[in-house]
Structures are given as structure tokens and as C-alpha cells.
Amino acid sequence: MRKAATMVVWWAAVWWLAVVRHGASAAADDPWAGVRKIVDGGVSSRVYPGAAAIVGTKNGIVFEHYAGRQTYGEVPPHSTTNQEVGEDTIFDLASLSKVVATTSVVAQLYENGLIDLGARVASAELLGEGFASGGKAGVTVEDCLLHQAGFPPDPSPNYWDPTFGCRGAPLPDSQSFACSERCYGSLLNQTLDASPGERYVYSDLSMITMMFVAGKVVESKGLVPESSLLPECSRFPNSVAVQLQCYFEAYLRTAVVPAIELASGHAAEVFGYRPREEFWELASPTVTVAASKLNVTLQGRVEDGNAEMLGGVSGHAGVFATSRSVAALAHSLLFPGLGLSGKPSGYTFLNKTTVETFTTERDHSISSRALGWNTNDPRTRDEGWNLSCGDLLSPQTFMHLGYTGTMVCCDPEGEFYTVLLTNRVYPTDQGNGIHDVRRSFGDAVARVIRAGREEAIL
Known part of the structure; x- marks a missing residue:
């Protein structure tokens, strides 16, 4: 009996050792284990509830991982369950909008x-002389894309500040373009802090300007029929x-997203402004401060207060x-x-x-900026966040970050790109x-890519 028991223990030990060795071998065979651990670690350390x-590479998607859930346990306001993050999860991209859209x-x-x-924004073909006040007569399209127009970082007061005058501020009951004209008037009357091209200041006002400029070109050139406009646009014909x-x-x-879809072969069901209500349950929640309430949970509605006052656009x-829609854009640009x-x-x-024109750093003595995009140039730190890749x-x-915890990085030399989307602003920003x-994510990815190339050479 004792001998039989000893044999059972021995075989159990052999089995356990084999399992351990197999697990170690499997881990060694998975070059992405370290990358996956970093993404998962952000959930376990409560940096964010979920991530994609x-x-x-030029061969397609070589790594795809989803971690966590929409929240740390609460059911979001427009969901019936606290869903796991997956390929259909949508994220508020925040400042990634500056590059993926504008x-x-x-x-x-x-x-x-x-x-x-080189066109002046105040030219008759763009926003006209009404834009020229406050020292803005010489501001060009390029100045705005480089964040060298001379704007302050944000409007003052912010559009969401009740003192600015938007009805329902800081968070209206529903999204509307009702305050857009007031915001536009504020932009036209904005006084610059510096002469155009003099210095770099990361400014949301620069990219808000570019939205209006692009809209003017699209309208004046007849690039989009009126029938394609959002239904709410007809409420404000004047x-x-x-x-x-x-x-x-x-x-x-109707033009950019379909072109990205054709180039990438990926159907981007959700990629744009004001997602339809039917998709809200798939959105990772964010928070905002509204009136006397702190950390009001939002789902499918933009977290940025100034964008909210502009009707979400x-x-x-x-x-x-x-995440795949953002990857589709990155892939189309890089390959x-x-x-x-x-x-x-x-x-x-x-x-x-x-x-190359839009993603190449313009002048590192001023900033690490390309047109719209930022770059990973270590010679100029851009307040440190340009090296986040x-x-x-x-x-x-070329890269960009978003306040909600989003990032896209495209490395032409390394021939790979990374997309990391999170809702790190939940349950607090x-x-x-x-x-x-x-x-850590970017460096871990780079090590895997390099190791794979070295192994291929050997």
C-alpha cells in the first residue's frame, strides 16, 4: 500500500513538472506575452478599466489583445451588462481626433x-477677413497644423464654462449645435498670444480653426451634397x-472614411462623430464634471467639454x-x-x-511637430509627451495621444504601428x-519586432 502511494505521489510530481515545463515552453514560444502583460497590468493596477x-506590420495585424471591461464593476448607463472590451468596443478618441479626422x-x-x-485663414476663399482681428491676419493653414498660429491653448473662458453663455453648460441634457455660432464668433474675435510662426503652443483652437477651414473648402467646392448632412444641420440654416x-x-x-475602408479592406462601422444611439452600449464610459456633480458618467457622448458645446463635432x-478602425488608418498611412x-x-x-508631407517633422528647433501629427524626436521633448510611444x-x-487614454504610433523606419485605446478617465480623470x-507598451512591442527580424535573418 505504501509503495503504491509512493508511486502515485511520484507520478503526480512527474505530471506537475511536465505541466510546469509545458507552461514555461508555451510562454517562451509566445513573444507577445510581455506586451500582453503590460496591457493587462494597466487593468489590474486600475490605470484604466479596459483597453484594446x-x-x-506590412503583413497585417500581428498582435491584437483586449483587456478588462467597460468599468470596474458598475453597469454603464446605456448598457445592460458590464461588457468585456473586444473588437467591437468603441472609444472616445479625444485628441486623436486631431489626426484621424481633421x-x-x-x-x-x-x-x-x-x-x-500656405493659404491665409483670413483669405476670402477660407474664413474671410472676419478672422483677421486680434493679430490673426497672417495665420496660415500650416501654422494651425503645426500649432504655431499663436493661439493660447484653449478658449478663455472655455465654451463649457457657464460664464461663456452656452445654454445648459457645462453639460446640456442633449447634444445640439445650438451654441456653435457663439463658439465660432469667439474664435473669430480671439486675440493671439504670439505672432504666427513665432513659437509652438499646443492649442485646441488651432484644430478647431482647421475644422471650419476644411468645412469651408468642402462647402465652396461642392464636395458633399446637402442631402448628406446630418439631419440636425437643417435646424440651423442661417x-x-x-x-x-x-x-x-x-x-x-462620406469621403475620408470610405477611402480608408477601401485602402485597408476594413469596414469601419463606427468611425466618426456623434455615434448613433444604437452603438452607445458598446462605448467605454468616460466622465466629466457637470454643475455641482462630480464625475458624471458618459457613454457614447464626447468627454471633452468644448467639443460637447460644439455639438459633438x-x-x-x-x-x-x-481599435481596428484606428489601425486601418495607421496601416493605410504606413503601407x-x-x-x-x-x-x-x-x-x-x-x-x-x-x-510624408504631413508626417515629417518640420523644425525640431521649434517643436517635434509635423502637420497635425507629432513625432517621436527625442531632441525636443514637447513637454515630454511626444516620447510616449x-x-x-x-x-x-509619427504619433498622437488622446486625453482619454488613447494613442497611435506609426514607425516608418521600424515598419510597424501600434494602437492603444483605453478609457483611463473612468471613474475619474x-x-x-x-x-x-x-x-512600456511601445518599447515592449519594438523589442518583439526587432527580435523577430533578427531571428528571420539568422
Whole structure:
């Protein structure tokens, strides 16, 4: 009996050792285990409730991982359950809107010869002399894209500040373009803090300006039929601001997004402003401060207060998308002519020359900025956040971050891109740790990519 028991213990030990060895071998065979651990660690350390991470090369998506849930346990206001983050989860992209929407629209107009980077915003063809007050007469399209127009960082007071005068501020019961004309008038009357081109100041006002500029080009060139505008646009037929917003939004929706879909082979069901209510349950919640209440939960409605007062459509914030939709754009920019699967698509969103024009750093003595995009140039720190992609991505990497915890990085030298989308502003926007996660994620990805190439050479 004792011998039999000993044999059972021995075989159990052999089995356990085999399991351990198999687990270790499996981990060693999974080069992405470390990357996955970083993304998961952001959930366990409560940097964010959930995250979506994608890495792509010219061969297509090589890593895709989803972690966490919409919240840390509460059921979001427009969901019936606290859903796991997955490929259909949509995120409030915050300032990624500056590149995925505004810069993409301007770049396509530029490629088609419809907008001049050196054009003065106050020219008759764009916003007119009404924009010239406050020292803005010399501001160009390029100045705004480089954040060198001379604007302060934000409007003062902010559009969401009740003292600004928008009805329902800081959070109206429903989204509307009712305050857009007031916001536009404030922009026209804005006084610059510095002469155009003199210095770099990251400014939401620059990209809000570019939304109106792009909308003017789209409207004046007849690029979008009136029938394609959002239904609410018809409520404000005499508002210049609303019409420019509406033509900008419609062009993104009917021209830019379809071009990205054709180039990438990915159908972007949700990629744009003001997601339809049927998709709200798929949105990762964010929070905002409204009246006397702190951390009001939002779902499917933009977290940025200034974008909210503009009806959810703005050049600086407001876009919602899935991780694959953002990856589709990154892939189309980095690998023109190749679909998200790695196979030829037969289409391009922007040609190589246009991509280089908009994603190449302009002057590192002023900033790390390209047109709309930022870069990973370590010679100029841009307050530190330009290096959030990680130290191991090349200085040529073009990238952007979003306040809600979003990031996209495209490395032309390394020939790969990363997408990391989170809702780090839930349940409060005062959370810490996202910067460390972003950098660790980028560096871990770069190590895997490099190791794979070295192994391929050997």
C-alpha cells in the first residue's frame, strides 16, 4: 500500500513538472506575452478599466489583445451588462481626433489640390477677413497644423464654462449645435498670444480653426451634397458655423472614411462623430464634471467639454472608433496599397508623398511637430509627451495621444504601428499611470519586432 502511494505521489510530481515545463515552453514560444502583460497590468493596477491594443506590420495585424471591461464593476448607463472590451468596443478618441479626422480631411483636400498649406485663414476663399482681428491676419493653414498660429491653448473662458453663455453648460441634457455660432464668433474675435510662426503652443483652437477651414473648402467646392448632412444641420440654416461643421463632418463620413475602408479592406462601422444611439452600449464610459456633480458618467457622448458645446463635432476632439478602425488608418498611412490583411488592396487613402508631407517633422528647433501629427524626436521633448510611444521607436515615428487614454504610433523606419485605446478617465480623470503604460507598451512591442527580424535573418 505504501509503495503504491509512493508511486502515485511520484507520478503526480512527474505530471506537475511536465505541466510546469509545458507552461514555461508555451510562454517562451509566445513573444507577445510581455506586451500582453503590460496591457493587462494597466487593468489590474486600475490605470484604466479596459483597453484594446493592436500592432501591425506590412503583413497585417500581428498582435491584437483586449483587456478588462467597460468599468470596474458598475453597469454603464446605456448598457445592460458590464461588457468585456473586444473588437467591437468603441472609444472616445479625444485628441486623436486631431489626426484621424481633421488632419486626414485636410490631407485629402491637399492631395486633391483643393487647399494650400500656405493659404491665409483670413483669405476670402477660407474664413474671410472676419478672422483677421486680434493679430490673426497672417495665420496660415500650416501654422494651425503645426500649432504655431499663436493661439493660447484653449478658449478663455472655455465654451463649457457657464460664464461663456452656452445654454445648459457645462453639460446640456442633449447634444445640439445650438451654441456653435457663439463658439465660432469667439474664435473669430480671439486675440493671439504670439505672432504666427513665432513659437509652438499646443492649442485646441488651432484644430478647431482647421475644422471650419476644411468645412469651408468642402462647402465652396461642392464636395458633399446637402442631402448628406446630418439631419440636425437643417435646424440651423442661417448659422455659418453649423454649416461649416456639418460639411466637415459629412466629408469625413462620406469621403475620408470610405477611402480608408477601401485602402485597408476594413469596414469601419463606427468611425466618426456623434455615434448613433444604437452603438452607445458598446462605448467605454468616460466622465466629466457637470454643475455641482462630480464625475458624471458618459457613454457614447464626447468627454471633452468644448467639443460637447460644439455639438459633438470639433476639429480637436469628438471622434469615436474601434481599435481596428484606428489601425486601418495607421496601416493605410504606413503601407499605401496594402490592406489590413497584408495583401494588396488596389487602393490608397493618401499617396506616399502626401503622407510624408504631413508626417515629417518640420523644425525640431521649434517643436517635434509635423502637420497635425507629432513625432517621436527625442531632441525636443514637447513637454515630454511626444516620447510616449517609447524610447525604442525611431525618431521618424509619427504619433498622437488622446486625453482619454488613447494613442497611435506609426514607425516608418521600424515598419510597424501600434494602437492603444483605453478609457483611463473612468471613474475619474485624475488617474495616474497611463504614461508609464504607453511607454512600456511601445518599447515592449519594438523589442518583439526587432527580435523577430533578427531571428528571420539568422
